[in-house]
Amino acid sequence: MSQAQPTFILTLSCPDRKGLVHAVSGFLLDQRANIEEAAQFNDQTTGLFFMRVQFCAADTSLAQLQSAMAEFAPALEMRWSLHDASVPVRTVVFVSREGHCLNDLLFRWKSGLLPIDIRAIISNHRDFYQLAASYNVPFHHIPVTAAGKAQAEARQYEIIENEQAELVVLARYMQILSDDLSHKLSGRAINIHHSFLPSFKGAKPYYQAHERGVKLIGATAHYVTADLDEGPIIEQDVARASHNDTVEDLTARGRDTESQVLARAVKWHSEHRIILNGHKTVIFR
Template sequence: MNPAPTTFILTLSCPDRKGLVHAVSGFLLDNGGNIEEAAQFNDQTTGLFFMRVQFSAADQSLSALQAALAEFAPPLNMQWSLHDAAKKVPTVVFVSREGHCLNDLLFRWKSGLLPIDIRAIISNHRDFYQLAASYNVPFHHIPMTAATKAQAEARQYEIIQAEQAELVVLARYMQILSDDLSQKLSGKAINIHHSFLPSFKGAKPYYQAHDRGVKLIGATAHYVTADLDEGPIIEQDVARAFHTDTVDDLTARGRDTESQVLARAVKWHSEHRILINGHKTVVFR
C-alpha cells in the first residue's frame, strides 16, 4: 500500500507581480503537491502579496520541500514558511493572578480544540500551580521585581528554549516584557489586552471604560513588540455595556470576551493563518 500523503501549510509574502499564483501552484505541482485550500491577498497600499496554501504530497518530506523552496523563493524576493499541518505547535503560557484565560486555553487544548502542545506554564505568582498540575503541565514560579527582572527573564527564556516552544501566550501576564525578550519572541508571542485597543491602554482599562461611560467594552489579542500594547492586532471583539453596570460587571463580562478572543488568536496562529504585514496582520480565516 502507498503511504498516506502528508498535509503541509505554506505561507508566503513578497512584492506583488503578475503570475504569482500561477508560479506557486506550478511549483507545488512540480513537487508532487495537490492543493486542498488556498487564499491570497494583495495589499495595494504596500504592494505586497500574501498567500496561504494547504496542500498534500505523498512522496515529499518537509526537508525536501524546504530545500526546493529555498531555490524557488529568492528570485521572487519571497519570505516563506512551511509546516507539517499535523504537528501541534509547542507552546509556553505566561500568567499572573487572573486565571480565566489560562483555564480556557488548558480546557480547549485538552479537548482537542487547539492545535497546540502546552509544555509549560510560567508565572510570577504561585496561584495556579494546582491548576497546572491537574493538567499535568510543568509549572514554573519565577518571581519578578525591578531588581531581578533581567535574571527572571533569562530563566524564562531558558525554559522556552528547553521546551522548544514556537509560541508564547501571555494569558493575562501582568508584567511588561523587556525590549530584549520582546525581540527574541518577535512574531511568536501573543498577548491578550483587556481592552479594545488602541483605546484604554494600561493596567486598568475597565476602570477607564466605566469612568467614560462607554457602551461597548472589548478585548484585543496582538503580537508582542517592544512598544507596550502597540503590536500587530490579530483579533478583537466587544461586549455591550449598560449604564447600570459596575466595574465588577464590566470586568466579569470582559473576561469572557478576553478568553474567546485569545483562543481564536492562538488557533489561527497555530494553524498558520496569520502573516505579519508591517504593524498590521493578514489573517486567512
Template sequence: MTQAYILTLSCPDRLGLVHAVSGFLMEHGGNIEEAAQYNDNATGLFFMRVQFACDQHDHATLKARLATFAEPHQMRWSLHTTAEPMKTVLMVSKEGHCLNDLLFRWKSGLLPVDIRAIISNHRDFYQLAASYNVPFHHIPVTAATKAQAEAKQFEIIEAEGAELVVLARYMQVLSDDLCRKLAGRAINIHHSFLPSFKGAKPYYQAHDRGVKLIGATAHYVTADLDEGPIIEQDVARADHTDTVEDLTARGRDTESQVLARAVKWHSEHRVLLNGHKTVVFR
C-alpha cells in the same frame, strides 16, 4: 507516505504569482487542499497561504526546492507540516480565566498546540497546571530581579522548544530585550478594544469614560506597550448601570474567546505579519 504541509509566503506583488506557486506545487506532486491569497494595494505586497498534500518529497527536499523557487520572487516564506502541534508556553499572573480556557480547549482537541509549560509570577495556578500534567514554573518578578527572572523565563521557553508564547493575562511588562527575542511568536491578550485604553486598568478607564462597548484585543508582543500587530478583537455591550466589577466579569468571556481564536489561527499558520498589521486567513 503522504504528508500534509502548510506553505505561507509574502513578496512584492506581480502578475502570475498564484499560477507560479500552484505550478511549483503541481510540479513537485503537491495536491492543494486549501488556498487563500491577499494583495495589499497600499504596500504592493502579496500574501498567500496554501495547505497541500505531497507524497513525492520529504520536508527537507521540499524546503530546499522552495528556497530556489522563492529567491527570484523575493519571497519570505515558511513551510510547516500539519502532523505536529505547535509547542507552546503559557504565562499568567493572578487572573486565570484565559489560562483555564486554553488548557480546556487544548485537552479537548480544539487547539493544535502542545502546551509544554506554564510560567507565573504567582503560585495561584500550580494545582490547575498539575491537573493537566503541565510543568508549572513559579518565577517571582520585582524591579530588582526583573532581568534575572526574564533570563530564567527565556531559558524555559528555549528548553521547551516553544514556537509560541501566550501571555494569558500575564500582568508584567516584558523588557525590550525579551520582546525582541520573542518577536513574532508571543501573543498577548489586552482587556480593551485597542487602541483605546492602553496600559494598566483598562476596565477602570472604560468605566470612567462611560463607554457602551468594552472589548478585548489579542496582538503580537512588541517593545511598544499594547501596540503590537492586532490578530483578533471582539466587544461586549455595556451601559450606565455597570460597575467596574460588572465590566470586568463580562469582559472575561470576551478575553478568553478572542485569545483562543488568535492562538488557533497562529498555530494553524493563518496569521502573516504585514508591517504593524496582520493578514489573517481565517
C-alpha cells in the same frame, strides 16, 4: 483504506507581480503536491502579495520541500515558512493571578480544539500550580521584581528555548516584557489586552472604561512588541455595557470576551493563518 498523505502549510509574502499564483501552483505541481486550500491577498498600499496554501504531498518530507522552496523563493523575493500540518505548535503560557484565559486554553487544548502542545506554564505567582498539575503541565514559579527582572526574564527565556517553543501566550500576564525579551519573541508571542485597542491602553482598562461610561467593552489579542499594547492586532471583540454596570460587572463580563478572543488568535496562529504585514496582520481564516 488508503493511508492519509502528509499535509503541509506554506505561507509567503513578496512584492506583487503578475503570475505569482501560477508560479506557486506550478512549483507545488513539480513537487507532486495536491492543493487542498489556498488564499491570497494583494495589498494595494504596500505592493505586497500574501498567500497561504495547504497541500498534501506523497513520498516527500518537510526537509525536502524546504530545500526545494529555498531554491524557488529568492527569484521572487519571497519571505516564506513551511510547516507540517500534523505537528502541533509547541507553546509556553505566561499567567499572573487572573486564570480564566489560562483555564480556557488548557481545556481547548486537551479537548483537541487547538493544534498546540502546551509544554510549560510560567507565572510570577503560585496561584495556578494545581491547575497546571491537573493537566500534567510543568509549572514554573518565577517571581519578578524591579531589581531581579533581568534575571527572571533570563530564566523565562531559558525555559522557552529548552521547550523549543514556537509560540508564547501571555494569558493575562500582568508584567511588561523588556525590550530585549520582546525582540527575542518577535512574531511568536501573543498577548491578550482587556480593552478594545487602541482605547484604554496600559493598566486597569476596565476602570478607565467605567470612568468614561462606555457602552461597549472589548478585548484585543495582538503580537507582543517593545511598544506597550502597540503590536499588530490579530483579533478583537466586544460586549455591551450599561450605565448600571460597576467596574466589577465590566470585569466579569469581559473575561468571557478575553478568553474567546485569545483562543481565536492562538488557533489562527497555530494553523499558520497569520502573516505579518508591517504593523498589521493578514489573516486567512
